[in-house]
Amino acid sequence: MNGWRRLTVVVIVLCAFWELGDCRERDDNLIRMKLGGFRDSHNSAAEIQSLAQFAVQQHNQKQNAFLELSRVLKAKEQVVAGKIYHLTLEVVDAGKNTVYEAKVWVKPWINFKQLQEFKPAPDGPKLGWQTVPTNDPQVLDAANHAIKSIQQRSNSLFPYELLEILLAKIKVIEDYIRFELLLKLRRGNKEENFKVEITKNKEGKFLMNYV
Missing domain, CATH: 3.10.450.10 (Nuclear Transport Factor 2; Chain: A,)
Known part of the structure; x- marks a missing residue:
């Protein structure tokens, strides 16, 4: 009987640890989803415009280009160590309007801002309404x-x-x-x-x- 009791206790303890581990795994997955998910940016229009202007200026300096920002078509953000802003921009390139995508990494508490990516939009220009x-x-x-x-x-x-x-x-x-x-x-x-x-x-x- 004592052997059966000890076995029962061991099984209960193992089940408890398994359940705890499963909960922790689900919580970790939920946290990762919250940190890594994309969402529409709720920053003010002026803040998004400033980030877009920064992205174009940084690209021009690195590539010796002469792009001019026309307007921001879309702005999304991703929470990381700070935020990464995914911007879809309409720019003027050699007199023609075209669409680019940019990623800007921002950590405001240390006054950090960095252009991560700047490239033509994969689907080409979307310059209708x-x-x-x-x-x-x-x-x-x-x-x-x-x-x-x-x-x-x-x-x-x-x-x-x-x-x-x-x-x-x-x-x-x-x-x-x-x-x-x-x-x-x-x-x-x-x-x-x-x-x-x-x-x-x-x-x-x-x-x-x-x-």
Whole structure:
């Protein structure tokens, strides 16, 4: 009987250790997933723009190139020892717009920033209509111009107020940027949605195409 009891105790202890090890393995896997996963970056538009500009400048210095940043198409981040930002950029290369991908490693607590990779996007240029963040500074400028134009055309004594930019798309055409915006506005007690298209020329001037 004593032998059976000792055997039972050993089996119980082994099972407990196995269960503990299994839990630790699952926890470690979960931690690795959290650390290594990709997600959309929630940094401000200005911070992402600064990282994109840094990536282009570093590439130009290393390769003796003359690329110019046009805009950020997409920004994702990966948590490591710090963060690695995966940026999809539209740049001007010898007068032509093309798409590049960049990786920038940032460790803010030691003021460290390093370009890890900069290469043409594997799928080639994607320069048609692109959905962009509604808080992009260029989008906000275009929206404000649209509101002024709508106000001038309405002849209303009540001013239009921007409540929300519901959707923003842009398309680059040679030296022009075309914006297609869906705006939610308020005039007095009335709320309205306006779909507008605006063009920004190389001098930075806006022209309303339609409302």
